[in-house]
Amino acid sequence: xxxxxxxxxxxxxxxxxxxxxxxxxxxxxxxxxxxxxxxxxxxxxxxxxxxxxxxxxxxxxxxxxxxxxxxxxxxxxxxxxxxxxxxxxxxxxxxxxxxxxxxxxxxxxxxxxxxxxxxxxxxxxxxxxxxxxxxxxxxxxxxxxxxxxxxxxxxxxxxxxxxxxxxxxxxxxxxxxxxxxxxxxxxxxxxxxxxxxxxxxxxxxxxxxxxxxxxxxxxxxxxxxxxxxxxxxxxxxxxxxxxxxxxxxxxxxxxxxxxxxxxxxxxx
Amino acid sequence: xxxxxxxxxxxxxxxxxxxxxxxxxxxxxxxxxxxxxxxxxxxxxxxxxxxxxxxxxxxxxxxxxxxxxxxxxxxxxxxxxxxxxxxxxxxxxxxxxxxxxxxxxxxxxxxxxxxxxxxxxxxxxxxxxxxxxxxxxxxxxxxxxxxxxxxxxxxx
Numbered sequence: 001x002x003x004x005x006x007x008x009x010x011x012x013x014x015x016x017x018x019x020x021x022x023x024x025x026x027x028x029x030x031x032x033x034x035x036x037x038x039x040x041x042x043x044x045x046x047x048x049x050x051x052x053x054x055x056x057x058x059x060x061x062x063x064x065x066x067x068x069x070x071x072x073x074x075x076x077x078x079x080x081x082x083x084x085x086x087x088x089x090x091x092x093x094x095x096x097x098x099x100x101x102x103x104x105x106x107x108x109x110x111x112x113x114x115x116x117x118x119x120x121x122x123x124x125x126x127x128x129x130x131x132x133x134x135x136x137x138x139x140x141x142x143x144x145x146x147x148x149x150x151x152x153x154x155x156x157x158x159x160x161x162x163x164x165x166x167x168x169x170x171x172x173x174x175x176x177x178x179x180x181x182x183x184x185x186x187x188x189x190x191x192x193x194x195x196x197x198x199x200x201x202x203x204x205x206x207x208x209x210x211x212x213x214x215x216x217x218x219x220x221x222x223x224x225x226x227x228x229x230x231x232x233x234x235x236x237x238x239x240x241x242x243x244x245x246x247x248x249x250x251x252x253x254x255x256x257x258x259x260x261x262x263x264x265x266x267x268x
Numbered sequence: 269x270x271x272x273x274x275x276x277x278x279x280x281x282x283x284x285x286x287x288x289x290x291x292x293x294x295x296x297x298x299x300x301x302x303x304x305x306x307x308x309x310x311x312x313x314x315x316x317x318x319x320x321x322x323x324x325x326x327x328x329x330x331x332x333x334x335x336x337x338x339x340x341x342x343x344x345x346x347x348x349x350x351x352x353x354x355x356x357x358x359x360x361x362x363x364x365x366x367x368x369x370x371x372x373x374x375x376x377x378x379x380x381x382x383x384x385x386x387x388x389x390x391x392x393x394x395x396x397x398x399x400x401x402x403x404x405x406x407x408x409x410x411x412x413x414x415x416x417x418x419x420x421x422x423x424x
Contacts (some may be wrong), residue, residue, distance in 0.1 A: 103398025
């Protein structure tokens with residue numbers, strides 16, 4: 001399988017990447033690690049005319065402790081998120097989840113920013129309370145992750161806007177868990193779940209990454225883990241597809257949320 | 269477009285289509301056909317090579333992205349006719365059956381042992397989650413990786 005023809009441009013700086021994106025508009029796509037975009041292009045599900053390769057923008061690969069939050073450059077590879085000492089100390093949930101993405105080869109190429117902007121609801125990087133920083137011709141803006149995802153593979157970013165940084169607030173406690181159910185090791189999650197300090201996020205239970213609001217409300221109201229987990233499928237819209245029925249996904253959500261809450265409280 | 273790669277220590281400059289995949293560059297331009305195309309969907313790992321010393325699936329990297337970087341294929345592992353410790357371990361432990369996945373398995377293990385020189389069996393199995401063996405000969409592949417680690421001679 002070979003992608004449709006395109007023109008390859010390698011950006012030497014963020015400014016150059018933005019200027020190429022303004023020039024080509026909707027015809028262009030940014031390429032980070034390429035592990036979401038290239039497979040789509042090989043299947044001809046995506047056929048951009050211009051590829052703007054961001055692979056040389058090494059200054060967007062970093063994990064920095066910024067006091068109340070950890071700043072992660074958008075081009076930081078899953079491998080580097082997984083092995084970051086700062087994240088291991090401050091946000092172990094994220095380091096662990098990054099280590100669950102794909103396989104070692106994929107983690108050597110794929111980036112956290114590429115994964116977030118690809119907006120696959122089955123992505124292993126769950127929507128807790130991050131803030132996303134994007135740069136465009138009009139300047140820089142900060143977007144709460146809850147407002148970022150618009151639908152399947154769709155975000156609020158403009159075609160000429162580039163995600164540059166992900167800011168993850170330091171959690172209040174070590175009460176975290178990440179659960180993922182797959183049939184084969186490298187599959188996307190059929191359902192996944194992340195828990196951090198009573199915040200509960202679901203992977204692949206709708207068109208976008210979701211917060212399990214009913215579980216969070218039950219926990220805030222003093223419910224036990226088991227009682228709260230029973231609400232895991234409320235407000236979700238899981239798909240019925242070749243890999244699982246909607247009812248099976250809803251069952252998995254309840255089971256995984258229950259396991260995650262139990263594991264998180266054992267860590268707190 | 270013009271690309272300029274170092275493959276197994278040798279500089280290769282070529283004019284290729286912008287959309288050319290690294291695996292096709294290796295097989296068709298560099299004439300190194302040990303790297304196989306298996307699933308062609310980033311799943312099976314048969315096309316695994318090292319890019320700047322780390323395992324990647326060359327069916328999901330553009331030759332253009334690899335321009336300016338160093339690639340190692342299984343053909344580049346032996347030195348002066350001496351097999352690399354991972355290759356030798358596959359020989360002594362009978363780590364292959366049909367051999368189709370072997371170049372990718374060997375490169376994935378070289379990368380794994382570089383990051384973790386003394387893995388447990390579980391770490392080897394997790395580390396090879398991106399490589400499929402169609403003969404299902406996993407036990408001896410894992411044994412080969414552990415034997416290579418024991419040899420403590422992995423240098424690349």
